[in-house]
Amino acid sequence: MRGELGAVGYPTVPLKHVLSKVETGWSPVCEPRLPAFDEWGVLKLSAVTSGTFIASEAKAFPRQLAPRPAYEVKAGDVLMSRANGVKALVGVACAVRDVRPRLLLPDLVFRLVPDPSVLNSDFLAIALASLGMRGQIDAVMRGTSGQYKISQADVRKLEVPRVPLREQRRIVAAHAAFERRIAGLQGVLRKLRVAEDALVLNALDKERVSRWERVRLDSVASVAAGVTLGSEPVGDGTVELPYLRVANVLDGRIDITDVKTVRIIRSSYERFALRKGDLLLTEGGDLDKLGRGAVWDGRLEECLHQNHVFRVRCGEHMSPDFLALYTSSAQGRSYFQSVGKQTTNLASINSTQVKQMQVPVPPREEQESMLRPIQSIRDRQLSMERQIAKLRTVQQGVVEDLLSGAVHLPVA
DSSP states (O other), X not given: OTTOXXXXXXXXXXXGGTEEEEEEOOOOOOBSSOOOTTSOEEEOGGGTTTSSOOTTOEEEOOTTSOOOGGGBOOTTOEEEEOEESSGGGTXXXXXXXXXXXXXXXXXXXXXEEEXXXXXXXXXXXXXXXXXXXXXXXXXXXXXXXXXXXXXXXXXXXXXXXXXXXXXXXXXXXHHHHHHHHHHHHHHHHXXXXXXXXXXXXXXXXXXXXXXXXXXXXXXXXXXXXXXOOSSOOOSTTEEEEEEEOGGGBOSSSBOOSSOEEEEEEGGGHHHHBOOTTOEEEEOEESGGGTTOEEEOOOOSSSOEEBTTEEEEEEOTTOOHHHHHHHHTSHHHHHHHHHHOEEOSSOEEOOHHHHHHOEEEEOOXXXXXXXXXXXXXXXXXXXXXXXXXXXXXHHHHHHHHHHHHTSSOOOOO
């Protein structure tokens, strides 16, 4: 591929010809805390996998060992994740601009040091996120049992567009202009989330909650487990339908990006079916995530839920949105953590414990009154998130055109 031209674009060159070096780091068993500023620390994989360098994602270096300063991360490095249980996070890269001293490179991360005479580090990070280079990374990735990885040899062979250094800097500047606009919107989004938290705290103020009648959850809602996966029925009278599993039920929202299907007997549909307004709560996970959930908005006309997701269907005295507000509050989380069964790796709750949960039941009109300003803030957040997603799409398209040479920026 080296030296080839696209329909419009720049020739490409293997990374090994434009890098000073590629290396991995070292991951001793660290202390489970952040390093103080004057201490050595080791970066965690999460410092890289967002695509943005996050220096705070680090652990304190063990005091009984001597650090290896050769692995200290420096401004100008490009870091790339070399292994992960999620394919999409293997090969994710970011440029290091400002970094505190005494942070070491871990062994699950590559350090790519560009030759500054031909390759800008910020440009390299942008290029590695492009569709063309992402496709190359996916093609050479290897993995079994949920652990995927790429090798140093794979990285050295990746083909990067050979763009003149001056043009690289202009592409970096264009990318940064989008980042500044997106950062501004993200700042507004953070303020809206703070405002939402304040409204929720006010709505569920302890003094206010103490005035409301408290009842068992199963007296104001029905609680049901979903379909159990395993041997599926076949033949006449069966139907294949989408279902929501724990991975789809997040804290405050339902993610249908990846929805699987299951075959059931058609006559059992109503037993497992979801309706718009059902509150979904997860059965297991980390102790602090027990009972996380969201209200189903009916985006899929026919949809089921798995047995590890509880369906809570409210009666006339309880708004599902108010109940979701309470189950996700500090009081609600405290209940789930107090009754959850803890094993080595996971915690879980059962349907009986969900049914026995004591919940406040203010008058329905009061529930709706409290929810209105909260929903208004959430609608604004959703609008802001859509604006950010649209900007990201435009940014990606512009960068792809610039990297291909289909578009050139005017010379200042």
